[in-house]
Amino acid sequence: xxxxxxxxxxxxxxxxxxxxxxxxxxxxxxxxxxxxxxxxxxxxxxxxxxxxxxxxxxxxxxxxxxxxxxxxxxxxxxxxxxxxxxxxxxxxxxxxxxxxxxxxxxxxxxxxxxxxxxxxxxxxxxxxxxxxxxxxxxxxxxxxxxxxxxxxxxxxxxxxxxxxxxxxxxxxxxxxxxxxxxxxxxxxxxxxxxxxxxxxxxxxxxxxxxxxxxxxxxxxxxxxxxxxxxxxxxxxxxxxxx
DNA sequence: GTAGAACACATAGTTACCTCA
DNA sequence: GATGAGGTAACTATGTGTTCT
Numbered sequence: 001x002x003x004x005x006x007x008x009x010x011x012x013x014x015x016x017x018x019x020x021x022x023x024x025x026x027x028x029x030x031x032x033x034x035x036x037x038x039x040x041x042x043x044x045x046x047x048x049x050x051x052x053x054x055x056x057x058x059x060x061x062x063x064x065x066x067x068x069x070x071x072x073x074x075x076x077x078x079x080x081x082x083x084x085x086x087x088x089x090x091x092x093x094x095x096x097x098x099x100x101x102x103x104x105x106x107x108x109x110x111x112x113x114x115x116x117x118x119x120x121x122x123x124x125x126x127x128x129x130x131x132x133x134x135x136x137x138x139x140x141x142x143x144x145x146x147x148x149x150x151x152x153x154x155x156x157x158x159x160x161x162x163x164x165x166x167x168x169x170x171x172x173x174x175x176x177x178x179x180x181x182x183x184x185x186x187x188x189x190x191x192x193x194x195x196x197x198x199x200x201x202x203x204x205x206x207x208x209x210x211x212x213x214x215x216x217x218x219x220x221x222x223x224x225x226x227x228x229x230x231x232x233x234x235x236x237x238x239x240x241x242x
Numbered sequence: 243g244t245a246g247a248a249c250a251c252a253t254a255g256t257t258a259c260c261t262c263a
Numbered sequence: 264g265a266t267g268a269g270g271t272a273a274c275t276a277t278g279t280g281t282t283c284t
Contacts, residue, residue, distance in 0.1 A: 103272070104271090141273085144272065145271095147252080151253075152270095
């Protein structure tokens with residue numbers, strides 16, 4: 001129906017904008033709208049140069065292939081929760097009259113879904129229906145798969161970023177250790193304070209300051225007004241106490 | 243022009259099933 | 264064979280933008 005298609009296009013535009021705003025896992029563009037950036041939805045916001053998440057799925061596909069050849073397998077069944085009657089969407093029960101089954105996608109289905117996901121992280125209605133037909137799945141299943149796939153991508157990205165930050169933290173910690181050691185080394189030196197360092201004021205501050213060694217040695221030498229009062233600012237006195 | 247209902251779809255979190263070690 | 268962990272399909276709850284009235 002043309003009306004629905006038009007609405008889909010408009011909605012997808014809005015969704016695309018919202019997703020970009022959210023800074024979500026993908027810079028998505030949906031449907032027929034031109035995609036502004038890279039072709040793969042996985043990496044764009046990953047600026048770390050780390051492995052693509054696509055690889056995380058390959059193992060699953062391989063594993064699934066061991067027991068399923070061409071047709072999606074259906075097994076078990078779980079009690080349906082009667083929520084979706086109120087939902088506008090069609091549930092599995094409503095569609096085929098049977099209880100919802102847990103299926104495993106075949107290797108071929110997974111591969112094609114992955115390919116499509118690399119092209120578009122989201123699908124518009126037409127794409128979803130076409131893909132569902134192609135895969136012999138229900139559109140709802142394709143939709144769910146893409147939802148879960150996006151979630152997995154985002155999770156992987158979060159893990160990668162977490163690891164990156166952990167390494168950054170460790171680097172900074174090491175740098176901090178090095179600088180502290182450098183401070184200790186400098187403290188051990190009998191160096192002369194520069195003259196631009198002004199003396200502190202107040203009794204509390206005085207506790208963390210000591211007389212400049214050069215002034216101490218000089219005694220009453222120099223200006224009678226300034227020399228005896230020149231003090232050496234010891235920025236390490238406080239930290240050294242800790 | 244604006245408000246609100248309806249709609250479709252997004253994400254986040256959860257549940258239940260399946261596979262494998 | 265039992266079991267726990269991990270993966271994932273399917274679900275629920277909630278939020279958002281668009282369209283229509």
